[in-house]
Amino acid sequence: MIVNDSLLYLSCPPRNKGRWAGLWGISYGGLLKLVTGSILTVYVVFCLDDMMVLMDKKYPPRFLYPKEWQHLTMFILLTLNGCVDVMSRNLLPQRCVLLEKGSLVLTFYVLLLLLISHVQDTTGIELQIHYLLILVVFLLMLVLTIELWTPDTFQLLLIEAFLFLMMGSWLMQAGFILYRPVTGYPWQDDDISDIMFVTTFFCWHVMINALCLLGIYGLSALWHRCHCPSLKLMGSKEAPYHKGTVGPLYKLLQEVEQSEKDEQALLLSKSSS
Known part of the structure; x- marks a missing residue:
């Protein structure tokens, strides 16, 4: 941010710049989400003795392990968000920042719903x-x-x-x-x-x-x-x-400066005549 706003959304470098040039274009954040979410998903599934059973066999049937299923949903969301980041950065022809932001927003909407339900019996x-x-x-x-x-x-x-x-x-x-x-x-x-x-x-x-x-x-x-x-x-x-949009204040300042220049030019022409 200090250097330039465009550094926030760097495009992938061309592939003909060397063997290791493509490493700079890898979405490390997306890969970290993908790997971490996958590991935590596997851990939640295998940490229980009966492997995350959804319902018991009694009558009437009841849902089992509600908090563990909510944890599993959170980790799957993290994994999917990492997949979207990797796809946008490394698979699409041009990076779609709006897709990444939208996926992250949707993840947090679902996360908020899960957390509100998560505290029902605490x-x-x-x-x-x-x-x-x-x-x-x-x-x-x-x-x-x-x-x-x-x-x-x-x-x-x-x-x-x-x-x-x-x-x-x-x-x-x-x-x-x-x-x-x-x-x-x-x-x-x-x-x-x-x-x-x-x-x-x-x-x-x-x-x-x-x-x-x-x-x-x-x-x-x-x-x-x-x-x-x-x-x-x-x-x-x-x-x-990636170019930042010019704000209305900046446009207004340009218009004011241009009008001042026009007025000065008009005054100079009158004085010379």
Whole structure:
């Protein structure tokens, strides 16, 4: 972003630039989603003794393992989103950013529905953790939906990165709180101080992730200013197909400048005559 907005959506390099040139065009994010989602899907299927049975054989039949099936659905969504990213970046003739954004938005819509249903039978610490996670997912869903119409807005992209950081760090924190507490003692659902400290930890995550994002931005800006002053020109040449739209304010400024030039030329002609 510091260098050039066009660096956000680099096109795949031509295949005749060398044996290893094609590696730069691989969608590493899509591959990571695809591999991680596939591994987690297999793990959920095989972690149970009876291999994710949908319904029991009793009468009347009942659905089994509702949370595990929801986890499986989430991981399948992650895998499919990775497939869309890889297809858009490496298989289609021209990268379709709108397709990638739309797939990601749809994933978060479904994820939000699953998380709301996921907390139906939870209480105490687990409920508070999931409520805070739902808040982050909801905000991400709103930001990603708005980006479908304004994909190049710097502020939205910055908020998106921050919310993804929040989602990832809070999921790791939730795993330690629920399954492997640092103290070795489980958190108590009937202790109001434990529930309050869950929210306090979430606020600490907000501050730490904001500082992390600020530090990355500051170091990148310093590195670009000191060592890579010509990278902006290179970036604009690497992605000629992606051009930011000219805003109405910029057009208005151009019109004002042109009118001022016309007035000055008219005054000069009158004075000379």
